[in-house]
Amino acid sequence: MSASPLSETPFPAPALAPKVAKIIVTKVFVRGLKVDAQIGVYDHEHGRVQPLVIDVELDVAASHCEQLGDTVNYETIRTAAQDIAAAGHIDLVETFAERLAQACFDDHRVTRARVRVEKPLALAPHAAAAGVEITAVRG
Template sequence: MAAHPLTNAPNTAPQPTPARVIVTKVFVRGLKVDAWIGVYDHEHGRQQPLVIDVELDVAASHCEALGDTVNYETILQAAQAIAAEGHIDLVETFAERLAQASFADSRVTRARVRVEKPLALAPHAAAAGVEITAVRG
């Protein structure tokens, strides 16, 4: 019988059941992307910086290799692809498209996407934007 590691006494206590991971959260914070975005005339024809946070709930456990989970580089690639598609009027639209792109991986069950426009209310505010939560199904 193995000894208890702290007391060196025989370990007779029942062994705990190993924890089971039920959700893995994959996230990216502070992702910077330049996008053609905005509804006002002065926003058309020029890019503006966006700062994006994404949090994904992933049905994955016991991740030992990159293929076992969602690669967060796909979040960067999706945000860049959406920005490259052309002008978008609303940050809400950008956020929804990014959330939908996240569901391309069938293991993603929930996506929280926050999109900030740092220049929207400058110099009166650090940023303005939107945060959405989308669920699969």
């Protein structure tokens, strides 16, 4: 009786295969960051703060991260968003998103930044939120 074709394997044993592929990009993200900002183009939006909900996803040229200094600290994203909000009135969420993306590029390891800024009250109660999402790449 001959052996079953299913019992024969043409592939090398798993022990011969590489154990770990080289990591080329680490994604660092913050989701649902809440920041109060003076933002908006309408008269009723001037002189008051509104909540923003921010998502940031960064591509970071980092691998084999063993210590906090090996990667981007989430706190720097939160601090940058708060600093932008504290700097004064901004007309557009697009401007806020662009400034936050630029702040993320202060870390030389960041190669791409995706920033989403939502204004939950912009179309309330007709919509859960309105906003913008941008993607920026290091030039």
